[in-house]
Structure formats: C-alpha cells, structure tokens
Amino acid sequence: MNIVEVTAYRIFGNLVDKKVNNNKYIDIKHQLRKAVIPVPVVQYVSLAYFYSLITGLVIGSIGFYASLVVFSDTGALFVFKDLLPNWIEAYALELMACVQGILIFLIGFYTTYFVYLSIPSLKANIRKTSIDQSLIHVTTYLYAMTRGGGLSLFDIFKSLSNHKHIYGTAAEEFGYIVRDMEFFGHDIITALQNAKLRTPSQNFRELIDGLISILSSGGDITAYLKNKTEQYRSVAKTEQQTFLETLGILAESYVSVFVVAPLFLMTILVVLGLLNPTSILIMYLLIYIAVPFGTMVFLILLDTITSDQQKLPETYVTEKSLNVFDDLHVKFSKLDEELIKKIEFQKRITKIKDSLKHPIHLMRGRPSYAFVLSIPVALFYFLNNIIGRYQFDFNIKLVELSTFNIDFATYIDDYIFYSVLIMIVPFIVFHELRAKRISQIEEQIPEFFKKLASINEAGIMLMDAISMTAQSKVGIIHTEIGKMKEDINWGTNLTQALKKFEYRVRTDLTRRIVTTIIKASESTNDVTSVLNIAANDAEVQKQMKNQRSTEMYVYVFIIYMAFFVYLFIVYILTVHFLSSMPSTMGDSVAGMTMVNSINIEEYEMLFFHASMIQGFCSGLVAGQMGNASINSGLKHSIIMIVSSYALFALLI
Known part of the structure; x- marks a missing residue:
C-alpha cells in the first residue's frame, strides 16, 4: 500500500470495518469482485472517505473565501442587517461565509463519496459489455477445440487464457478458472462455481451453469458448446x-x-x-x-x-538462438567486441536505410507514419507563405474584429486550408489502401479456409493442402498464401508459417482463426472439423x-x-x-x-x-x-x- 492508502486506513479503517461486519457494504464488495479491482472492501471504502474529506475541505475552503469576497463586495447582507441581533451583526459576514463553506463542504464530500463508491459498479458494467461482445468468439474456440479432441477441458481453458489479447475479456474469465485450479487446488466444478459468482455477465453465468450441469451429469460438452455457439450467433x-x-x-x-x-x-x-x-x-x-x-x-x-472489438496489440517477431553452450563464458578480445558492436550498429543502420528506401511500403503497413513527412511539409508551406509576407497585428477583439484582422484571417485561411490538405491527405490515402486490403482479405478468408477443409477432408495433410490452394487464384490473399507456401518449402513448420501469415495480414478475424487452427493442429489430427468451424465463424462475421x-x-x-x-x-x-x-x-x-x-x-x-x-x-x-x-x-x-x-x- 502507498502512503495515501495507509493514511486512509489508519483514519477510517476501524469505522469502516465495523460497518463491513454489519454487512453495510456487501454490494460494494460484490462489485469490486466483479470489476476485478484487487482491493479489500475496507480499504476501498476508507479511501472513499479519505478522498471525500480532502475534496470537501478544499472546495469548502474555496467556497468560504469566495463567500467573504462576494458578500463584502456586493453588500448582500445589508438587506438582513436590521433583522440580526447586535451581537451577531458584527460577525454576520464571517458567519454567512462559514454557512456557505459548510454547505459546499458537504456537497463536495458526499458527491465524491458516492462517485467513488459507484466506480466499481461502472467498471463491472463495462466489463460485462466486453465479456458479452467476446463471448461468441470464445464459445467458437471452445467448440472447435472440443470437436477436434486431443485436449482436456482444463488444457482448453488454459490455451484460451493464453490468448486474452485475441479473445478479449471472456478469455480473462477463463484465466481465473485456470488460476483457481492450477494454484489454489480447486477441482473444475468448484472453479466454475467461483467464476459464476465472480462474473458480472449474465450470459457468461448461463454458459458456466451449463458447463457445470454437463460435467456433473457426464453429458456431451461438444454438443452443448455447438448449441451455445449457434445461440450466441443468433443473439x-x-x-x-x-x-x-x-x-x-x-x-x-x-x-x-x-x-x-x-x-x-x-x-x-x-x-x-x-x-x-x-x-x-x-x-x-x-x-x-x-x-x-x-x-x-x-x-x-x-x-x-x-x-465492438478490442484494439489489436503490437506484434513482434522474436529471434530464437540455440544457446547450447550458454553456461560456458567466452571472453572476447577487444577487437572482437568492437567488431560485434560494428555489426549491431550496421544492422540498425541497414534497417533505417530499408525504411528510407521503401517509405511507401512502410506507410502502407502503418499509415500514421505518413504524418512524419506530411506535418513538417505542411508547417513549412504555411510558415513560408505567412512569415515576412504579411504584417501581424495581434490586437484581436472578440466582439468586433477590426478590418485589418478580418483581412488577416481571410488571408491565412487559404494557407491553413492547403496545409490541412497536405497534412491529412497522405494519411488518408495510405489508411484507405490498408483498409481496402484488410476488407478484401477478410472477404476471402472464409473461402480460403473452406478450400483447406475440403482438401484436408480428402486425406491430404494441411501443409500439402496449403501448397495446393496456393496454385489456385484466391484473390488478393493469393500473394499471402504463396508466401506461406514458400515458407513451408524452405523448411518452416506449419505453426511458424501460419504465425507469419497472421503477422502479415494482421486482422482480428485472421488472428482468431489462425490461433484456433494452430492449437488444433498441435493437439489432434482431425483438423478438418476445426477448419470448417473456423470458416463458418468467419462467414457469419463477414455477413x-x-x-x-x-x-x-x-x-x-x-x-x-x-x-x-x-x-x-x-x-x-x-x-x-x-x-x-x-x-x-x-x-x-x-x-x-x-x-x-x-x-x-x-x-x-x-x-x-x-x-x-x-x-x-x-x-x-x-x-x-x-x-x-x-x-x-x-x-x-x-x-x-x-x-x-x-x-x-x-x-x-
């Protein structure tokens, strides 16, 4: 705890603890859990009192001094002068300012108190919305994994929790289930019951209820998840x-x-x-x-x-080296160290040179980089046409502009307009090119995976199916499939080839599908059903x-x-x-x-x-x-x- 939390607990901890024991803040306790705010209810309410007190004192003091100034300047108390006793009249100004200060203090105190206590409920509602939005993708993943077989339910939950950045907040909820089982030693039924009590989403609670019933009765989990997937699609x-x-x-x-x-x-x-x-x-x-x-x-x-979707995180390509003799420390000579530094420096220089040689390629991947060039050019154009060509007059009135200032505003309007065009148009061009490319790829993704599924269903391995698909024209995605085929031909395994494909395409739909296929290919030979499920999900999302x-x-x-x-x-x-x-x-x-x-x-x-x-x-x-x-x-x-x-x- 930091110094503020310690101070708040020491001042208000005993008072709040008594109220908590009387179940006064039971709703706040539940909301803190649903919002995943890792703070005990006693500590949280103590902070609410502390912040409310500080806020009340600050704005109450401001209100007190403001009242002194207002009443003394306006003579507002003069009206009540004859109604006040003589012993109060001498201190009437201070008394009225005190009353105003106390009222403002109470308003600030209770406003801050109720706002701070409502934060867990607000965060829980936001989390509920996020869970409901990502639940359809999570159930599709669970259905695909159980349909393919080869993994226990715990392993499926764990693999899902490892991809929170792709499947959203609902995957985080399964991460807590895995935590309860892996670290707290709970069985799967107990962990699911805890998740049911913890989640703010009614839809997620119903999904967990069904899983508990199926596991308790020994029912068919795959059929249940299939029905839930179709239900969530309809919803x-x-x-x-x-x-x-x-x-x-x-x-x-x-x-x-x-x-x-x-x-x-x-x-x-x-x-x-x-x-x-x-x-x-x-x-x-x-x-x-x-x-x-x-x-x-x-x-x-x-x-x-x-x-309706979370922001895609930054993706990085990592290099792996085989440190077979990592425990043997080799002392490099001075010449070798200088050579290594030169090589590393040259690598960075080469990377910068490649970016400068191919700026169009760089900006097509990240349109925001266009501002690096367009903003300086726009500023240069604007300043070059303004400085020295017009005499400035900063005597600008708000109600009535002088003729000179109107002329000046009219004069610079043209240059502001063209500067805005110079600054924004390059970004728009590259952004729209990228958006069009992503749209075309997502349009063709379902057809691509349907072809893979039909070829794989004929008994052909997935790697060979990709090579066969690359020979047919599948629109704009054909280039990326060809690159994936080249990776496989050069000895890259299927998982790495799919990850590179995902990195190049970089859409949320592709990430979900590729993640599902990679996990299915690692755990079972029955990839066909998973491909069909992924393709159908992509088709629904596209529609x-x-x-x-x-x-x-x-x-x-x-x-x-x-x-x-x-x-x-x-x-x-x-x-x-x-x-x-x-x-x-x-x-x-x-x-x-x-x-x-x-x-x-x-x-x-x-x-x-x-x-x-x-x-x-x-x-x-x-x-x-x-x-x-x-x-x-x-x-x-x-x-x-x-x-x-x-x-x-x-x-x-």
Whole structure:
C-alpha cells in the first residue's frame, strides 16, 4: 500500500470495518469482485472517505473565501442587517461565509463519496459489455477445440487464457478458472462455481451453469458448446439489428442538434446583429466552441457504443538462438567486441536505410507514419507563405474584429486550408489502401479456409493442402498464401508459417482463426472439423459486417445531404441576404432605418469558418458511424471542407 492508502486506513479503517461486519457494504464488495479491482472492501471504502474529506475541505475552503469576497463586495447582507441581533451583526459576514463553506463542504464530500463508491459498479458494467461482445468468439474456440479432441477441458481453458489479447475479456474469465485450479487446488466444478459468482455477465453465468450441469451429469460438452455457439450467433444478429436502429436515432439526433440547430441560430443571430452588436459574440461561441466541443462529446458517445472489438496489440517477431553452450563464458578480445558492436550498429543502420528506401511500403503497413513527412511539409508551406509576407497585428477583439484582422484571417485561411490538405491527405490515402486490403482479405478468408477443409477432408495433410490452394487464384490473399507456401518449402513448420501469415495480414478475424487452427493442429489430427468451424465463424462475421456497412451507408448519406443543405443555406445567406443588409449606420431597408450597422466581411468570414468546421466535424461523425473509426471519417471531412472551400472560392 502507498502512503495515501495507509493514511486512509489508519483514519477510517476501524469505522469502516465495523460497518463491513454489519454487512453495510456487501454490494460494494460484490462489485469490486466483479470489476476485478484487487482491493479489500475496507480499504476501498476508507479511501472513499479519505478522498471525500480532502475534496470537501478544499472546495469548502474555496467556497468560504469566495463567500467573504462576494458578500463584502456586493453588500448582500445589508438587506438582513436590521433583522440580526447586535451581537451577531458584527460577525454576520464571517458567519454567512462559514454557512456557505459548510454547505459546499458537504456537497463536495458526499458527491465524491458516492462517485467513488459507484466506480466499481461502472467498471463491472463495462466489463460485462466486453465479456458479452467476446463471448461468441470464445464459445467458437471452445467448440472447435472440443470437436477436434486431443485436449482436456482444463488444457482448453488454459490455451484460451493464453490468448486474452485475441479473445478479449471472456478469455480473462477463463484465466481465473485456470488460476483457481492450477494454484489454489480447486477441482473444475468448484472453479466454475467461483467464476459464476465472480462474473458480472449474465450470459457468461448461463454458459458456466451449463458447463457445470454437463460435467456433473457426464453429458456431451461438444454438443452443448455447438448449441451455445449457434445461440450466441443468433443473439448477436438480433443485437446488431437493435444496435443499428440506435445508430439511426443517433444520426438523426446529430443532424438535428449539430447541423440544423446551429444553422437556425446563425440565421437568427444575423438578423439580431442589426439590433444588437453583441449578438455576434454568440456566433463566435457557437461556431468555434459549441459545434466542435459538442461534436467531440458526440464522437466519444459513438465510440463507446460502436467499438465492438478490442484494439489489436503490437506484434513482434522474436529471434530464437540455440544457446547450447550458454553456461560456458567466452571472453572476447577487444577487437572482437568492437567488431560485434560494428555489426549491431550496421544492422540498425541497414534497417533505417530499408525504411528510407521503401517509405511507401512502410506507410502502407502503418499509415500514421505518413504524418512524419506530411506535418513538417505542411508547417513549412504555411510558415513560408505567412512569415515576412504579411504584417501581424495581434490586437484581436472578440466582439468586433477590426478590418485589418478580418483581412488577416481571410488571408491565412487559404494557407491553413492547403496545409490541412497536405497534412491529412497522405494519411488518408495510405489508411484507405490498408483498409481496402484488410476488407478484401477478410472477404476471402472464409473461402480460403473452406478450400483447406475440403482438401484436408480428402486425406491430404494441411501443409500439402496449403501448397495446393496456393496454385489456385484466391484473390488478393493469393500473394499471402504463396508466401506461406514458400515458407513451408524452405523448411518452416506449419505453426511458424501460419504465425507469419497472421503477422502479415494482421486482422482480428485472421488472428482468431489462425490461433484456433494452430492449437488444433498441435493437439489432434482431425483438423478438418476445426477448419470448417473456423470458416463458418468467419462467414457469419463477414455477413454481419456487410449488413452493418450496408445499413450504415444510409446514415452516412443522410449526414452528407444535411451538410450540403447546410452549405446551400449558407450560400443563400451570404450572397442574397447579407448583400441586402446595411453596412453603415443610418442605411435603411424597405424604408426602415436600422439601429446598428453590420460588417459584411466579418459575417462572410464567420460563415466560411462555420462551413469548414461543420464539414470537418460531420465527416468524423460519418466515419465513426459508417466504419466505427474516426480515421475513416477523415476522407469524409476532406470531401466536405473541399466542397465548402470551392463554394466560397468560386461562387461567393
């Protein structure tokens, strides 16, 4: 324990321990277990009290001093002066500040206390969602392993727990089952019962209940897991339909709140600008703060409900050396040590040279590396066109920009636009190339493994089946199959060849399938059934992904239509409405003298910036909805901001 935990326990430990003994915090205890937070309930509640006390004291003190300042400056207590006794009147200011400080202390204390105690429940719910999402892949793996035979249930659980990075949180739950059996000496029934009590997921609890019943009665585990796999697939399809309907509601909400509403407010504020010059301040807040911040919050909300898979971890290729004489220490001469250092240095230099010679290949594998080149080029372009070519004036007012500052903002707009294009377009190109490649590979993976299964079913070994499949054209994946065949021909064993194939392709679907096949090939000769199961699972995942993409394109189209309607209204306001507005005091429209003049150039600048910001934000939302990726939304953003720029450059 650190010093904070020790201090909290020493102050509040005895008090909390008495309450725990009276079963007051039994729910917190269960939630801590379900959330896998390795802290005793006494310690956790003590920390809740400690943090609440510190927070209450801090904000209570701030509230006390703030009350002193406010009451003394505003004279708010003067109203009650005649109602107070003389002996209180002299200390009325301090007493009122104390009351305010105590109230703020209590608010801060109890707010922090309840928030801190709700964290385990929140984490347990997040864990529940993650388990439910990965459960379909876990049951498929268990079914494939039991169908192939050759492994005990404990060995299957252990192999599954070794691939948590692939099969997600549900695999972690099986890892705890393995821990109970391997280190705590529990039998499999007891370990499963503990897992049933520990998990926050009702679906996982039902799966464990079924396993306990099958093991207790000696039933067919393979048939049970097959039924559960089909059940979870059916449930996944139903849940996806509900999920798509939810996304549809969110898309319509986004269009209403972040596209139509700002446009409506901007129209009203332009008219109000004729009567009240401060209304333009609201436009600044709306365009530069409300829309970007609101979109960011909306994207976070979308990300929490659309991220249906965990981030793939970094994969490394390790080199193994045969240290047969590792216990014999050989003392190298000075010349040999220098030679070894030179060789290692040359290896690193060669690796860097290869990356520099083939930057396209590097960026196709990792599109984010494109920013290493594009950001410096964009900065150079921007600074080269700004520095020395325009006199800077930083006297920028928020409510009313000077003509000079408007000219300056208009001047740099073009260079900012082109700099953004230079910075983002290379990343978009390489990201889309990689995304297209992954999509095509995942489209062809089921067919590839079905061919392997049919060839293997005819009695041909899996290694030979791969070589035969490489001779037929299987689309874009044909190149990777050919490389796998070359690895096998050069003496690489099947496991290593499949791992290299997985590393090159690098998709979550391929990782799950390859992991299943490798484990099955190591434990049994009946790989055909495992291949069929893996191929069917890949086919189901492909169909669900295609269904989602098809239905989401409708909402992406809606966002595009809403944005272009937005541009059309902005065009009407700028060309036809602003041009008829008075630009000087005393001008009249339709025989009526206006109270205030407007700066047409300033409004045109605001409309231009509003269109660019709206286009960039709408594009990100379209990408998150259509492909569950903000990176995929950058191409939509570029299309929209280019459309905005073209509208203002060519027509306005």
